[in-house]
Amino acid sequence: MSADCVTEKHKALPHASAIRCIPSEVPKPSMAIVVLCIVLVAITLRPGIVSIGPLLPAIIEEMNLNHTQAALLTSIPTLLMGLLAIPAPWLASRFGRDRVILIALLILAAATGLRTIAGSIVQLFIATAGVGAGIAIAGTLFSSYVKARFPNRVATFMGLYATAIALGSTLAASSTGPLFETTDSWRWAAGFWVLPTVIAVGVWAVVERNGYQKGSQGSNRSVPRMPVRNPTAWLIALFFACNNLVFYAMIAWLAPMYIELGKTPTAAGTILASFTLGFMVANPLFGFISRSDDRRLVLATSASIALMGSLAMAIAPNAIPLIVAPLIAFGTGGAFTLAMTLPLDNASTPEEASAWTAFVMLHSYIVAAAGPLLIGYLRGVCGDFQLSLWLLVAIGVVMLLVTPFLQPNRHGRKLA
Numbered sequence: 001m002s003a004d005c006v007t008e009k010h011k012a013l014p015h016a017s018a019i020r021c022i023p024s025e026v027p028k029p030s031m032a033i034v035v036l037c038i039v040l041v042a043i044t045l046r047p048g049i050v051s052i053g054p055l056l057p058a059i060i061e062e063m064n065l066n067h068t069q070a071a072l073l074t075s076i077p078t079l080l081m082g083l084l085a086i087p088a089p090w091l092a093s094r095f096g097r098d099r100v101i102l103i104a105l106l107i108l109a110a111a112t113g114l115r116t117i118a119g120s121i122v123q124l125f126i127a128t129a130g131v132g133a134g135i136a137i138a139g140t141l142f143s144s145y146v147k148a149r150f151p152n153r154v155a156t157f158m159g160l161y162a163t164a165i166a167l168g169s170t171l172a173a174s175s176t177g178p179l180f181e182t183t184d185s186w187r188w189a190a191g192f193w194v195l196p197t198v199i200a201v202g203v204w205a206v207v208e209r210n211g212y213q214k215g216s217q218g219s220n221r222s223v224p225r226m227p228v229r230n231p232t233a234w235l236i237a238l239f240f241a242c243n244n245l246v247f248y249a250m251i252a253w254l255a256p257m258y259i260e261l262g263k264t265p266t267a268a269g270t271i272l273a274s275f276t277l278g279f280m281v282a283n284p285l286f287g288f289i290s291r292s293d294d295r296r297l298v299l300a301t302s303a304s305i306a307l308m309g310s311l312a313m314a315i316a317p318n319a320i321p322l323i324v325a326p327l328i329a330f331g332t333g334g335a336f337t338l339a340m341t342l343p344l345d346n347a348s349t350p351e352e353a354s355a356w357t358a359f360v361m362l363h364s365y366i367v368a369a370a371g372p373l374l375i376g377y378l379r380g381v382c383g384d385f386q387l388s389l390w391l392l393v394a395i396g397v398v399m400l401l402v403t404p405f406l407q408p409n410r411h412g413r414k415l416a
Contacts, residue, residue: 034149037207038142038157040200041105042164045139047172047193048112048131049077050251055176058186063121072125075369077132078248082365084136085358086226092141092354098208101138101145105204108134109197116191136361143340143357148350155295155341159287162337166280168196173276226359232346233359235405239299240339240364242399245371246306246392247332250275252372254325257385261318271321278326282333293345293408295338300403302338306331307396314389335399339364345408 052059052073060070091100111130118124142161150157172193179189227233254275258268282302290298309328313321343356375388382388 033203033206035160037200037203038146038161039164040196040203041101041138041142042161043168043171044105044108044193044197044200045135045165046169047176047196048108048135049074050169050172051176051190051193055180055186055189058180059124062186063118063124065121069121073128075373076125076128077135078365078369080129080132081136081139082362082369084133085140085361085365088137088140088358089144089351089354091137092144093351097141097144097350097354098204101141102201102204102208104134104136104138104141105197105201106134108138109194109201112197113191113194116187116194140358140361141354143344144350144354147344147347147353154344155287155290155338157287158341158344159284159337162287162333162340163280163283166276166283166333170273170276170280174273226355226362227346228359230346232406232408233343233356235402236339236342236346236356237360237363239303239335239342239399239402239406240360241367242395242402243306243332243335243339244364244368246310246328246395247279247336248368249371249375249388249392250325250328250332253375253379253385253388257317258321260384271325274322275325275329278329279333279336282330283337286334287337287341290338290341295341295345295408296403296406299335299338299406300400302331302334303396303399303403304331306335307393307400310389310393310396314386314393317385317389342406342408 056070056073059065059073088100095103107130111127111134115124115127115131118127143158146154146157146161176189176192179192180186183189251272255268255272258271263271286298286302306328309324309331312319312324313328317324339360340357343360344353347353347356375385375391378388378391379385
């Protein structure tokens, strides 16, 4: 940090001058820059995973993969989103949160690009791991940035953040297929998603250079421990894990299920699109209406909406899917925004917020990675998706039962 030297009149000696160096305060980024950063960073945190789905048949054919190996292209990043949440708070304390986010985005951009030139299965998996690492670290620490920048408006800005994540997912799901058909190359279609990441790197570099975070060049503070002995932390992790399991199970199996039920691929794709749209609409809405830091009523509302949709789909999956699918997504989308906010409500400092977020992400994304595999296994054993749908209903019941116990730490908004 630079310092400005100013001349100050000495109180005791009116005609004497004393030279004192006062550290100049680093200007905070403007609100417009902050909002732009939130949107551009969040948009980049899912295309590296979602874009692979439409390209899997071409990747399998060219790289001679079996279906288990192909599934790892989605499972590896999802698992890393949980596992690499553990060291993220330490990295932020050691090297500075904003700088680590910048490096994570650079890794994400580089890995996304390297995946398009992979010449072997090993290279493909290494690049995929890099994609997961960049997403995991940036996603974990970004919540800490929101906590530090907007300690009294975390729900609103986490809603914006979640909406931008959903927007990135929707763009990747809807655009990657046409990009592949236009270029006739899965490599060009996958490589397209380097561009928004590079843009996000450029914008975030402005934040890092301005050094909004105190001690952004590194800190001697001890890293807060994960709240492993806090019952509320475990309940938040359980709620978020259940919500993520439902979401990723639907993303993976909703379209295949409706194709089995007699829908055309186009119609099944429309149902999936209605799901992602419902999720995206819910993100900012629930963040806006949740004004109190005690979010239990709104949490119960979102969980109830998702449960009603899951129950309707389990009873009569082919009745009104264009209403039921977005209803489930609306509930899970609202729950996602609120669940991302809960660690911030219970943390007293940005550093502690990183530790809480890391703890929640560790458990929730491991469960999320296992969820689609479990649904697929039940489909293989039973011959249809009926038992899988009732499993999602049971998970919705668990979510609803947990909500009364998610009372926040009343000192969570106090910053160090």
